[in-house]
Amino acid sequence: MMRRFSLGQRLTLLFILLLMLCAAVACAVQLWVSTQYGNAMVQRLSGGVAQQIARHEPILDAQGNVDRRALRPLFDRLMTFNPSVELYVISPDGDLLADGAPPGHIQRQKIAIAPVQAFLGGAPMPVLGDDPRSQHQKVFSATPLRQEGVLKGYLYIILQGEESNALAAMAWRQALWSTALWSLLLVALFGLLAGLLAWYWVTRPVKQLTAEVAGQENITAIKALAAQPLQPADGNEVAQLRNTFIGLARKIATQWDQLADSDRQRREFIATLSHDLRTPLTSLLGYLETLSLKATSLTPQEQQHYLATAMRQGQKVRHLSQQLFELARLEYGGIKPQRERFAMGELVSDVAQKFELTARTRELNLHIDVPGPLPQVFADVSMIERVMTNLLDNAIRHTPVGGEIRLTVWQENAQLQVEVADSGTGVDAALRDDLFQRPSVLNPQASRENRGGLGLLIVKRMLELHGGGIRLMESVSGARFRFFVPL
Structure with a gap:
């Protein structure tokens, strides 16, 4: 059901429900506080009624007993002057000894004596006691009845009797309906205001952002969104969401450019x-x-x-x-390095021996510089051998007769560095930037002879599989390639 509502409608409904809940809680608290305050005021004002009546009216006879028939006219007369009170005489244990209630109105013959003792002991008001005519508790006034110092019972007066409760209930119902009506009107008014504010501050920006993002159907629109500036988003979730979409659009645009370039x-x-x-x-x-x-x-x-x-x-x-x-x-991942521990210096010597005859034929001086001892490297022997073979083959082919080729190995931090340098013609400056990239027919200078075939690109890929790399170093004469492999 909630899925059919828009974001603004959901927020408005949520605000209305919260306001109604707050109004109901506020009304309940107000009614409870008003009731407690009214009970306390009634008990403070009329708390001495029982003592005054006991002082001026005979409650016990000469023998200290309670005569129900003799007290009934007295109770009726007192209740006529003050219809809100109900008079009772109870025993020290709380048993009902005398009352002025009409027949059938008494619902309990024994009341709890603890609230009476608390009232007489000066407990904070309101102190509620049992009502003999109902199952509720009400404010009361009480005083002990003694004869010759002996406690014979208590004069127990309910200060808010049946008639008073009926009138109060009617008044409360009218006040409750009036409060509920005004609460509903205020809830509707503030709910409408909350809905308008939610639409202006939340729903409208979200709809605008949704429409803006929904229109990104082609790369042109995505690049237009990526070109927009970021907004300050200090605590503004909608602005943060918009900046996130812009950042995503920028990533997509960058990836699109990379794919297009690839x-x-x-x-x-x-x-x-x-x-x-x-x-x-x-x-x-x-x-x-x-x-x-x-x-x-x-x-x-x-x-x-x-x-x-x-x-x-x-x-x-x-x-x-x-x-x-x-x-x-x-x-495309068809070749995985088969790593093992081996000595790089020994591998360099083995590769140099393969080219020793070729170098001697071309009258080239081949030097190996391997300071030792060096730590073993964890890599694929065949791949590293292929790397050095390609570099040495290129160096021999591009070095003139009587030239020099040098292989050097050393440790630098957690890497083994290998350098192949020759005294040949070197690499043309126009080819340096694209030396390890795929060749392009659009570059007329990138002839296969000058670039050494696809060997350098294969060398770079093999080293990258090991977490290493290769670069062309600056050299006064010839070419100087340096690659590294992590230990």
């Missing part, structure tokens, strides 16, 4: 790879076609040359396809 890079990457694959494939098919069409007119030396060239182009295509497959597996 998609752009993917399309450029595909275009670049298509270009890189087309060149060797075209050369391969051209030489094969030449061999097919001119097989009878070519000399054996020319046939061997064409076949060797076709083989080289095929090797390029195979190498590039292998790199693409490996990069795809790295980027």
Whole structure:
């Protein structure tokens, strides 16, 4: 049922219910306080009535007994002068000895004596005692009846009798109806005012925010929301909610831009790879076609040359396809590091030995600097070996005859740093920013020869899987790559 109401209607209904509850509680408290105050005033004003009557009227006979028939005319006469009182004589134990009630009106023949003793002992008023004509308790006046110092009973006077209670009840009902009517009117008035304030301060801003957020159906609208400034939100939940939506819109806009840039890079990457694959494939098919069409007119030396060239182009295509497959597996979680403890210095020496013959053939000086002892690293041996192999292969290919290549390993904090430096041509300044990014065909300087293939991108992905990284360091001559692996 509540789901059918709007936020403003729910708040208004809640305010009305709270106001009605507060009004009911206030009325109940006021009635109780008024009753207690009235009882206390009646008892204070008429508390000595019983003593005055006992002093001037004969209640006990000469033998100290109570004669019901003799007291009945006295009680009737006194109650005629003051209809609000009811007179009784009770024994020291609280038994009813005499009364002036009409036949059938007495509902209890014994009353509690403790309130009488409390009243006579000066207890705070109002002190309520049992009413013989009902099951309720009422204010009373009492005085002991003694003869020759012996307690014979008490004169017990109910100060608010049946007639007084009937008139009071009628008056209370009229006052209650009047109070209830005015309370309802005030509740309705203040409920309407609370509803208007709730609509102005709560519902209206929420509806505006809902309409604003509901209109975010495309990225243009989301970016327009993200461009809006944040509002001061000190204790303002609606403003905080709006700022949260703006922050969410900014995240969505940022992620959208990142996705758009990633998609752009993917399309450029595909275009670049298509270009890189087309060149060797075209050369391969051209030489094969030449061999097919001119097989009878070519000399054996020319046939061997064409076949060797076709083989080289095929090797390029195979190498590039292998790199693409490996990069795809790295980027999409197809390869997980198989970590183990090993000595980085020993791995560096093993990798250097693989290139020792190639370096000697090209007359290159290969130096290894591994200060020891170094702590073992927890990583995938094959991946780290692949990283150093790619870097050394690039260094050897780009270092001229008689050049120098240096491998250095050292510990820095909780990392092992490895640096591969060469004295070659170095990296063009225009390629430094995109050196570890996917190649783009839109960059005419990013030729595959200058960038070293996809090897650097694969190296970066492998190191990132270990929590490490790689960067190109500044160098006077040649290229200097430095990577680290956490211990």
